[in-house]
Amino acid sequence: MESAVVIIDDSARVWPLNKLNLIVVDRYIYFPCSRIQFGLPGPSLLKIDHNERPEDGTLAAVLSGGSIGFAVQKS
Numbered sequence: 001m002e003s004a005v006v007i008i009d010d011s012a013r014v015w016p017l018n019k020l021n022l023i024v025v026d027r028y029i030y031f032p033c034s035r036i037q038f039g040l041p042g043p044s045l046l047k048i049d050h051n052e053r054p055e056d057g058t059l060a061a062v063l064s065g066g067s068i069g070f071a072v073q074k075s
Contacts, residue, residue, distance in 0.1 A: 008062055025058045 007015055010027040029035055030051070032044040045051060054060060 008059070023062055025062060028052070028058060 005018075005021050007018055007022045008025060009015060009022065010025055012019065012022060012024050015022045027038075029038065029040065030045045032047060035042070035044050052058060
């Protein structure tokens, strides 16, 4: 049985040796410290008790295949 690794991340720069296994998604800023780090005003999603919906959020879209194509590098 063959195995493969798929990386789902919002930063390609931390995966320079694994680009073939990487799916880059939009940054998801949930925690207050993340909003501060990126200089974004307003309350965090945690503060307003909001999260992405499981049926159509970023992770669901990536896992369903949507329109995203990627190559899997065998190890």
